[in-house]
Amino acid sequence: MKGIPNLAESVMISRDLFLAEYNESPIHFSTISTEEGVDLIKKAKAKGIKVTCDVAAHNLVFTDEDVKGFDSNYKVSPPLRTKKDVKALIKGLKDGVIDAVVSQHTPQEIEFKQVEFQIAKNGIIAAQTVLPLLLKAGLTVETIVEKLAINPRKVLGLDIPVIAEGEEANLVLFSPSKKWIFDNKTNKSKSANSPLFGQELTGQVIAVINNNKLHIN
Numbered sequence: 021m022k023g024i025p026n027l028a029e030s031v032m033i034s035r036d037l038f039l040a041e042y043n044e045s046p047i048h049f050s051t052i053s054t055e056e057g058v059d060l061i062k063k064a065k066a067k068g069i070k071v072t073c074d075v076a077a078h079n080l081v082f083t084d085e086d087v088k089g090f091d092s093n094y095k096v097s098p099p100l101r102t103k104k105d106v107k108a109l110i111k112g113l114k115d116g117v118i119d120a121v122v123s124q125h126t127p128q129e130i131e132f133k134q135v136e137f138q139i140a141k142n143g144i145i146a147a148q149t150v151l152p153l154l155l156k157a158g159l160t161v162e163t164i165v166e167k168l169a170i171n172p173r174k175v176l177g178l179d180i181p182v183i184a185e186g187e188e189a190n191l192v193l194f195s196p197s198k199k200w201i202f203d204n205k206t207n208k209s210k211s212a213n214s215p216l217f218g219q220e221l222t223g224q225v226i227a228v229i230n231n232n233k234l235h236i237n
Contacts (some may be wrong), residue, residue, distance in 0.1 A: 021137070021138045024097075024098065024099050026054040026055070026056050026057075026101065026105070027056075029052065029053060029054045029056070029057050029098060030054060030056035030057055030060060033049060033052070033056075033057050033060050033061065034060055036049070037060060037061075037064045037069060037071065040064075040069055040070070040071065041064075041067075041069050045070070046070035046071070046072070047069075047070065047071050047072075048071070048072045048073065048074075048175060049061065049071070049072075049073040049074075050073070050074055050122065051074065051075060051076045051079070051097075051098055051122065051124060052073050052074070052075055052098075052109070052118070053075070053076075053079045053098040053099070053100075053101050053105065053109070054098075054101055054105050054108075055104055055105045055107075055108035055109075057073075058108045058109060058111075058112040058117055058118065059108075061073050061112075061117055061118075062112070062115075062117045065117065072119045072120075072175045073117075073118055073119060073120075074118065074119060074120040074121060074122050074172070074175075075109050075112075075113065075118050075120075075121055075122070076096070076098075076121075076122055076123070076124035076146075077121055077122070077123055077124070077146060077149070077150045077153040077154055077157075078096060078100070078124070078144055078146065078153060079096075079098070079100065079101065079105075079106070079109060080106060080109055080110055080113075080121075080153065080154065080157040080159075081106070081153050081156050081157050082094060082100045082215070083100055083101065083102060083103050083105075083106055084099070084100050084101060084102055085103075086100060086215070087099075087100060087137075090137040091137075091215060092133045092134070092135065092137050092140035092213075093133060093144065093213050093214055093215040093217075094144075094215050095137060095140050095141075095142055095143075096124070096126075096142050096143060096144055097142040097143075110157055110158065110159075113159065113163065113167060114159075114163065118167075119167070119171045119172075119174075119175055120167050120168070120171045120172045120175060121150070121154060121164075121167040121168055122172075123146040123147055123149075123150040124143075124144070124146055125144075125145055125146045125147045125150075125209075126142065126143025126144060126145070126146070126213075127143070127145050127209055127210065127211035127213065128141045128143050128211055128213045129211065130211075130212070130213075133213045143213060144213060144214050144215065145207075145209045145211050145212070145213055145214045146214070147208070147209065148202065148206075148207070148208055148209070148225070149202065149214065149216050149221065150168070151164070151194060151196075151223040151224065151225060152216075152221035152222055152223040152224070154167075154168075154223075155196055155222060155223040156222070161196050169192070188232075189229040189230075189232075190229065190230050191228075191229050191230075192225060192227075192228050192229075193225070193226045193227045193228075193229075194223065194224065194225045194226055195223065195224055195226055196222075196223050197222065197223070198222070198223065198224045198226075199220055199221070199222050200220070200221055200224050201218070201219070201220050201221075202214070202216050202217055202218070202219055202220075202221050203217065203218055224237065225237055
């Protein structure tokens with residue numbers, strides 16, 4: 021199987037940062053996964069380059085050790101890295117180097133996952149599990165709200181919703197302590213490609229209010 025070493029990511033980030041600096045252009049890197057990537061972006065920000073980035077929730081919890089069993093549900097892009105990389109990513113989030121977190125929700129049909137690891141498609145369903153993963157990674161509720169709800173809008177130049185009388189409701193109600201089983205009964209996706217299937221998770225979204233609609237879990 022072909023590897024995707026840390027060098028593959030750091031070389032691309034380094035190149036694109038040079039281009040962004042030369043063109044005096046803002047740039048965003050999605051789903052960085054390495055210690056080197058965090059370091060490059062940290063130095064670029066200190067230099068004044070208009071750079072932002074995000075990380076996938078599963079890259080903050082799972083590592084390359086989880087791939088040893090060749091469970092294709094752990095096959096993602098970028099791939100899972102070392103514990104050292106995970107530690108650097110979490111520190112980067114807390115220090116403000118990494119601006120946002122994404123779920124990287126990627127449903128796959130069963131025939132694309134229940135095959136040999138090297139030919140399986142990349143991806144994990146993650147819309148329902150992003151909150152439990154971030155809590156498991158040790159992030160505070162305040163940091164989770166900042167990285168999931170506020171900073172992504174800042175990166176995209178969108179208005180930040182305000183919870184106040186007379187404002188259009190756009191909010192998520194969640195419990196950081198509620199325990200639940202992620203299985204066929206609770207899964208909202210038509211796909212089931214997740215290494216968390218069948219496990220008890222902590223942290224659950226209770227309701228979502230957006231576009232004049234109320235969605236209750």
